[in-house]
Amino acid sequence: MDQLDNRVKKEILVHTEDTPSTLKDDIWNHIDQELFQTKSRKEKKMKKKSKIIPIVIAAAAAVMILFSTQTETGSAFIKQIKDMFVPxxxxxxxxxxxxxxxxxxxxxxxxxxxxxxxxxxxxxxxxxxxxxxxxxxxxxxxxxxxxxxxxxxxxxxxxxxxxxxxxxxxxxxxxxxxxxxxxxxxxxxxxxxxxxxxxxxxxxxxxxxxxxxxxxxxxxxxxxxxxxxxxxxxxxxxxxxxxxxxx
CATH class of the missing domain: 3.40.1000.10 (Mog1/PsbP, alpha/beta/alpha sandwich)
Incomplete structure (x- = not known):
């Protein structure tokens, strides 16, 4: 899990290089909480109705980036993230x-x-x-x-x-x-x-x-x-x- 954690974090940080550093940290912290917390905590959070915002989208995109960074789909996700957080x-x-x-x-x-x-x-x-x-x-x-x-x-x-x-x-x-x-x-x-x-x-x-x-x-x-x-x-x-x- 640590290896997976590090790979996802590396991809997000590399492909949001134009983003202010404080926002990069916020993005990763949120992704870390959403993707790598315990099952019970995730199930509890799933019950809460909420609006999808860029940081949540970035968390979902992280999984795609991990497996398809070099593909057309992966590149499209990366572009979306960069577009959402450009200064x-x-x-x-x-x-x-x-x-x-x-x-x-x-x-x-x-x-x-x-x-x-x-x-x-x-x-x-x-x-x-x-x-x-x-x-x-x-x-x-x-x-x-x-x-x-x-x-x-x-x-x-x-x-x-x-x-x-x-x-x-x-x-x-x-x-x-x-x-x-x-x-x-x-x-x-x-x-x-x-x-x-x-x-x-x-x-x-x-x-x-x-x-x-x-x-x-x-x-x-x-x-x-x-x-x-x-x-x-x-x-x-x-x-x-x-x-x-x-x-």
Whole structure:
């Protein structure tokens, strides 16, 4: 088993050479737990319903790599792993009706509980004690309402309960709140939407509630203004498509 362990580890580390070292360690540690723990522990974990994330995919790919590194299938798996964890990549997003190629950079969230790719040319990630906030790289003029996206985890509040609380909060803060809906894009969860007014600078919010896969919730709160819906709003949407929970 030690020999098998070492061979798999070697293949993953070699073929993710472009990946930041901290993420490489996280990938291998997760693979080690998933593939080489005791049978009873694996059976217990199998009972828990969870979302497949890149690290879990990498663990499955490790077995294929072990036996088919030189085959077409093995090479395809390796490419998938490298693509999932590259520190920088290019995405295509729709901004004000136009397709735009944008370079985004990998960022690790608070307590390493999630990853997200950020357009660092325009935005920055500010890590706080209770939450992370993505905001404009350069401060906006005072005449503009707040533009930000906060990512906060509530470890002991389930999504449905979280939604009920947020519906009450938004109703007190915004003049119009639409009915909560289940969504699969830009991520899977619940979406709440609020707006106050119909002027160019009317404040807008989108709040996403996502299952953290461990009995709690991630709450992602976007804030911008009406005129920026196809600008900042669209860019936030694109960034959230790259959001992944690290279970």
């Amino acid at each position: 920088e990549k290019e995405i295509i997003q729709s901004i004000e009706g136009n397709e735009e190629e944008t370079n985004v950079n990998l960022q690790e969230g608070k307590d390493s509980d999630y990853i997200i790719y950020i357009d660092e040319e325009r935005y920055k990630l500010v890590k706080g004690e209770e939450s992370d906030i993505i905001t404009t790289k350069e401060p906006l003029e005072e005449r503009y309402p707040e533009v930000s996206m906060e990512i906060k985890q509530f470890t002991d509040i389930a999504p449905q309960e979280m939604v009920s609380t947020l519906e009450t909060e938004l109703a007190s803060e915004y003049t119009k709140v639409t009915e909560t809906e289940s969504v699969t894009e830009p991520l899977e969860g619940f979406k709440l939407h609020g707006i106050s007014g119909s002027e160019w600078n009317s404040p807008v919010t989108n709040v996403y509630v996502v299952d953290n896969l461990n009995g709690g919730s991630f709450v992602i709160t976007e804030k911008y203004f009406l005129e920026a819906a196809e600008g900042h709003g669209a860019r936030f949407y694109a960034m959230l498509q790259e959001f992944e929970i690290i279970e």
